[in-house]
Amino acid sequence: MTALKVALKGPSLLLNPSLNKGSAFTRKEREEFGLMGLLPIQSNSLEEQQNRAYEQYQNHQSNLSLRTPQNWVLFYSLIIRHLKEMFPVIYTPTEAEAIANFSHLFRRPEGIWLSPSDEEHMEQSLINVMDGQEFDLVVVSDGEAILGIGDQGSGAIGISSAKGMIYTLVAGVDPARILPVALDVGTNNKDLLEDDMYLGWRHERMRGETYLKFVDKFVSLIRKHQPNALLHFEDFGVDNAQKLLDTYRDEHPVFNDDVQGTGAVTLATLQAALIVTGGKLSEQRIISFGAGSAGLGIARQLRDAAILLDGVSEEEANKLIFLVDKHGLLKQGISDKIRDGIDRGFVRKDRDEKDIGEWPEGENDLLEVIKRVKPTVLIGTSTVAGAFNEEIVRAMAEGTERPIILPLSNPTSKCEAHPKDLMKWTNGKALIATGSPYDPVDMPGSSEKYEVAECNNALVYPGLGMGAIVSKADRVTDKMIVAACKALGDMSPARKDPKKPLLPDFEDAQAVNMEIALAVVKAAIDEGISDLKVPEEDLRSYLEERTWKAEYAEYKYDPEGIAF
Numbered sequence: 001m002t003a004l005k006v007a008l009k010g011p012s013l014l015l016n017p018s019l020n021k022g023s024a025f026t027r028k029e030r031e032e033f034g035l036m037g038l039l040p041i042q043s044n045s046l047e048e049q050q051n052r053a054y055e056q057y058q059n060h061q062s063n064l065s066l067r068t069p070q071n072w073v074l075f076y077s078l079i080i081r082h083l084k085e086m087f088p089v090i091y092t093p094t095e096a097e098a099i100a101n102f103s104h105l106f107r108r109p110e111g112i113w114l115s116p117s118d119e120e121h122m123e124q125s126l127i128n129v130m131d132g133q134e135f136d137l138v139v140v141s142d143g144e145a146i147l148g149i150g151d152q153g154s155g156a157i158g159i160s161s162a163k164g165m166i167y168t169l170v171a172g173v174d175p176a177r178i179l180p181v182a183l184d185v186g187t188n189n190k191d192l193l194e195d196d197m198y199l200g201w202r203h204e205r206m207r208g209e210t211y212l213k214f215v216d217k218f219v220s221l222i223r224k225h226q227p228n229a230l231l232h233f234e235d236f237g238v239d240n241a242q243k244l245l246d247t248y249r250d251e252h253p254v255f256n257d258d259v260q261g262t263g264a265v266t267l268a269t270l271q272a273a274l275i276v277t278g279g280k281l282s283e284q285r286i287i288s289f290g291a292g293s294a295g296l297g298i299a300r301q302l303r304d305a306a307i308l309l310d311g312v313s314e315e316e317a318n319k320l321i322f323l324v325d326k327h328g329l330l331k332q333g334i335s336d337k338i339r340d341g342i343d344r345g346f347v348r349k350d351r352d353e354k355d356i357g358e359w360p361e362g363e364n365d366l367l368e369v370i371k372r373v374k375p376t377v378l379i380g381t382s383t384v385a386g387a388f389n390e391e392i393v394r395a396m397a398e399g400t401e402r403p404i405i406l407p408l409s410n411p412t413s414k415c416e417a418h419p420k421d422l423m424k425w426t427n428g429k430a431l432i433a434t435g436s437p438y439d440p441v442d443m444p445g446s447s448e449k450y451e452v453a454e455c456n457n458a459l460v461y462p463g464l465g466m467g468a469i470v471s472k473a474d475r476v477t478d479k480m481i482v483a484a485c486k487a488l489g490d491m492s493p494a495r496k497d498p499k500k501p502l503l504p505d506f507e508d509a510q511a512v513n514m515e516i517a518l519a520v521v522k523a524a525i526d527e528g529i530s531d532l533k534v535p536e537e538d539l540r541s542y543l544e545e546r547t548w549k550a551e552y553a554e555y556k557y558d559p560e561g562i563a564f
């Protein structure tokens with residue numbers, strides 16, 4: 001193995017998470033890099049370090065201490081060794097707690113905060129953090145709709161950073177080439193504004209033209225300084241998520257995870273469930289409860305898939321989906337309550353065709369819609385805990401043999417239903433996937449347990465993003481997303497055995513995302529938006545070579561070597 005040329009020495013080397021090896025520096029390296037005396041005398045292997053870190057993790061009162069690592073190789077290799085156990089700690093659901101308490105838990109900075117109060121310094125701030133480096137990925141959030149816990153102001157950095165970590169863990173994106181960004185545009189969260197320790201800009205959340213101009217300045221600067229970086233948008237508010245995606249998707253590789261990632265993972269889940277129930281997508285009646293970024297992203301993805309895969313018209317495809325939000329079914333009779341930006345094609349007529357007939361005047365709630373529509377699929381992205389209650393679920397089970405129920409709201413405290421209840425109320429008939437992880441549940445009438453698939457965009461976006469990065473595609477297109485979705489759907493365990501979960505386990509997330517990345521690279525090449533000149537049979541090894549691995553390299557001091 002050739003040694004890595006490193007330019008940092010002494011304490012600065014120990015403080016650099018990308019290059020720091022801590023107690024794993026060898027005696028030779030300690031002498032060469034001015035580290036003698038700065039570390040206890042024993043030199044550890046990576047495995048010995050992992051054992052210590054795991055002991056600390058188990059003994060620590062709060063698992064949140066795992067965040068902001070000081071040594072990336074140790075951090076990521078430890079999580080990979082305990083992936084299933086630790087994934088929910090650095091990601092959903094525990095991250096929600098860390099983000100909500102950001103100003104109290106803050107110890108050391110990560111990523112970058114950009115605020116309108118310092119707008120004239122925006123470019124210089126980016127230059128400060130970029131430090132002449134090239135980045136593959138910029139993950140940005142403005143903190144308005146973090147998971148289902150709402151406006152978290154400058155704590156947004158926590159979601160950008162966690163999403164970035166998942167890219168590294170699951171798809172091997174180099175952590176030194178990921179930039180987490182928080183756009184601190186104020187907050188309307190009263191608790192934060194009244195908290196003396198709040199670290200963000202104490203100002204009401206910026207809206208309208210001034211907000212859009214601010215975001216535009218940020219995107220322009222990314223395009224100027226990091227023209228090849230994939231720009232991942234996370235947890236923006238519903239009024240901005242789709243708008244920003246539409247504004248930038250034809251000029252830069254941008255991706256909105258809540259809209260597109262959720263759409264992709266849900267379509268893959270549904271396709272697997274339909275193999276079990278034996279139906280076509282275009283034959284379903286789908287209720288999407290919560291017509292926000294995720295609910296609309298899902299609705300659009302399902303509609304487009306029905307057109308593409310089953311050959312139905314757009315009008316017919318729109319009719320497969322019933323959107324239910326705060327004011328009930330989105331239908332013409334409540335037009336004044338329907339948000340701008342919702343595709344009019346999804347708004348139902350007051351008198352629907354077929355057997356649904358006339359809707360009663362006013363607002364029609366979920367139960368009423370379920371009784372009339374007799375849905376085969378019920379999806380929740382409403383943030384309303386327990387919304388899929390016994391009455392609702394039993395009503396659904398009366399209308400269909402195998403109800404497909406996907407309560408996707410995160411974190412666990414916002415989930416529309418607990419899978420064990422769904423199983424009980426449907427007498428073991430439900431096919432279930434949730435947004436946050438759950439333990440296997442009892443299946444009435446069977447001695448076996450049902451493994452609940454985790455339908456979380458983290459199962460697809462890392463591979464999708466890695467595919468976009470490696471292909472150097474200058475856009476993230478619908479075809480790339482469909483390719484990611486198909487690759488994931490093809491790996492569903494339920495395809496082979498209907499009792500198995502609808503999606504692969506997160507334990508296998510790395511292998512799964514390698515296939516997704518490969519499918520995305522191929523799709524980008526086929527579409528002509530990637531100039532990659534690698535023969536198809538070599539693409540896998542090409543991708544593997546570009547995958548960052550949590551392993552130590554041997555170092556050699558060189559003043560011209562790397563310093564970040």
Ligand SMILES: NC(=O)c1ccc[n+]([C@@H]2O[C@H](COP(=O)([O-])OP(=O)(O)OC[C@H]3O[C@@H](n4cnc5c(N)ncnc54)[C@H](O)[C@@H]3O)[C@@H](O)[C@H]2O)c1
Pocket residue numbers: 145146147148149235237238257258262265289290291292293294295324325326327380381382383384408409410411414434435436455456457458
């Ligand atoms: N599993 C996943 O991969 C995944 C992905 C994205 C979002 N989510 C989850 O979905 C939820 C929504 O996220 P989002 O980004 O779409 O947020 P959002 O704010 O854009 O949308 C939430 C929607 O729910 C609606 N709503 C609120 N109260 C309601 C009620 N009582 N009845 C019906 N609808 C109601 C809101 O009006 C809004 O349209 C969050 O909990 C988030 O964690 C999960």
Ligand SMILES: O=C(O)C[C@H](O)C(=O)O
Pocket residue numbers: 092146147148235257258409410435456457458
């Ligand atoms: O962050 C997650 O766990 C998924 C999703 O992006 C969400 O907003 O809930």
Ligand SMILES: [Mn+2]
Pocket residue numbers: 147234235257258
């Ligand atoms: Mn999200």
